[in-house]
Amino acid sequence: VELSFNVGKGGALYRGLEYIRTNVVLLLDADLVGLQEFHVRNLIEPVLKGEADITIGVFEKGRLATDFAQKIAPLLSGQRAIRADLLQNISDMEVSRFGVEVAINRYIRKNGVRVKLVSLPGLTHVMKEEKFGLVKGFKERMKMYWEILKNVYQGGR
Template sequence: MSGVSVSCAVVIAAFNEEDTVGGVVRVARSFTPEVIVVSDGSVDGTVGAAREAGAEVVDLAVNVGKGGALHAGLRAARADVVILLDADLTGLSAAHLETLCDPVRRGDLDMSIGVFEGGGFVTDWGNKLTPHLSGQRACRREWLLAVPDLAAERWPEPAITRHLKATGARWAYVELPNVAQVVKEKKRGFWGGAKARTKMYVSLLTYRARRRG
């Protein structure tokens, strides 16, 4: 694919992320004009913050989960390659997006998966402990749309990992220096964040059992 120009879009699923989504969008817009934020039933100012920062917004009336939100964003995207980003990132730059996108755009990889490095102890540790659950990825849009159960999964990363193995896709982890996430406990308070984190990991870790059932 050397020498061939391949377009790239950014898709961001966001649920009540008014404080951070604008910053993520502005960085994404410095990399590509096609930035799509899917507000997953947000009840705060997420939609307004994303639009003000220059994103195209898909505003879902109810919360369907990250998988459904990403599926809606992929359907709205037009580019051949998409970068998936979480809406609560800090320390992000256009160079990080190039690091994610370039191996896929060149045809060297089918998917790149971003892993935090040097962004902060909590997010570095969590990301490195379970790098296969990272929300920062680049891949061909049509491949992602073909992932079974993508729209049905509240947390779609295990479904994506399963499809990587099933299709024999070429993938690799890439480091994203100085990038971090705002932890759930900071956004929702300690108990609210701990509850949300527990529900997330239960959903992620029971994926295989639920799909076998």
């Protein structure tokens, strides 16, 4: 799916829903470092086998900063596999920029969805400060946290 302007992760995901032709959808951040086939398997297999409705990947044995962030807030991880039918039922996803994970988590809580946290050893991502430099990266990080908090406290609207 190619979009002519940035609609955020939630908007892009929402627009892509009409193209889904599988039972399981894999969500991965675009800036992952060290992604390997076994990471994808770790995420998808529990959903395919009916052991979980959604898996959430947690970085481990990668970089201290990203591992630590994932340990404190694993439910904000962007690495997920989810049943397509559930993903299509999440109504406030399109208005979520960085808060798409929060929108999915809200749906999980309200609907008793079975979640499994899975380890993603050696996987990490490029931090905003590395992408944009220290000052702009920090501003981008704060903007991301603001969007997430807004989504949590305003119910995604």
